[in-house]
Amino acid sequence: MTAPKILVFAGSAREGSLNKQLAKLAAKRIEALGGQATFIDLKAYPCPLFDEDIEAQGMPENVLKLREILADHQALLIASPEYNGFITPLLKNTLDWLSRPYGDTPGLKLFAGKWAALVAASPGGLGGIRALPLGQQLLANLSLTVLPQPLSLPKASSAFSEGGELINEAVGQRLDTLCQRLVDVLAVTHR
Template structure:
C-alpha cells in the first residue's frame, strides 16, 4: 500500500452492538488493506443523524452529516455491509445516503458520489444471507451515480461464520470476500491510478 493507494470508506447499515454486518465490514476493511487499498472503517453509531427532513436541512446541515460528508469526500469508493430488514435495506442506511446525496454549498446533489465505486456485502443469521435486500441496495447506489460492482457477497448463517479472531471460518467464503475486495481495489487503480 502506498500513500496514493485508492481509499475505500467501509461501513455497515447497522448501528447495533455486535452487528454481524459490522463484523463483516471490519473484516472487509482489513482485507482491502491487505490487497493494496486504503480502508477507513466507520461506525454509523458514532454519527447519529436525524431522519431526513427538508425543514431540518433548511435550518442548516446537521453536524454529523457534515462530518460524514467530509469523510466521504476523501474516498474514491464505498464498501457497504447492508443488513436486511423485512426484505429491504435498513432505515439507517437509506437515511445516511439520503443526507449525503443533498446539495451543499458548492457541491451539487449527488456530487459527493460522482465518479466513485461501490461494493456490497450482506450478512444474516438466517439462510438467505440478506440477499433479498441486495438488488434494492444496488439500485439505490446506482441511482446515486455510483458504479456498483456486480456479484455482491451474501453471508448466510453469519452468527457462526466468524472465528474468535473475526476471520471467516469457511475458506471458500473468505476467498469470495477477497475476490470482491480485489475487484474493487483493481477497479479503483485503473480509474484513479
C-alpha cells in the first residue's frame, strides 16, 4: 500500500516564520511516522487577492499550480499564525481561491473526502490558540474532516533547537501524536 500523501504548509510567507518552521518539522515527523509529506511555501505561489473580476479573466497560474498539488494529496496539515485573533489573510485567500469552481470541477470538489490537521505557533503566550477554532471552522466549511485537538505552540521563538527540533519533549510528543493520528486515519480511509 502506498503511504498517504499529506500536503503541509504555513499560512505565513515571511522568511523566518515560526509557523513555517513548525510546518517543516511536522512534514519531517509525518515522513518518520509512515506518511508522505509535501511541504510547500506559499511565498512561491503568490496569488492576487480573491476577486471575481480577476477570476472571470481566467484562473491565475499559481492557483492552477496549487490546485494540481492539492488534488494529488489526501490530507492537509496547516500551520496557522494568528493575526489579531484570526487566521492570516494569506491562508484565507489561498483557501478561497482553491475552493472556486474550475472547468468541470465544482468548487469544493478538491477538498471533499480529505482530512486536515492544524497547528499554530506564536511568540506570545497563547500560541495561536484563538485562531485555531476559526481555522477548524473554515476547513470544515470547505468539506474537510478536521482532526480535533490541534497543537498550539506558545513562546515559539525559543521553542526550537538549532537543528529545528522542539526543545520541549512533551510538545514534540504532542506533535508526533497529531501527525500519527493523521497518518493512521488516512491508512484506514484510503486503502
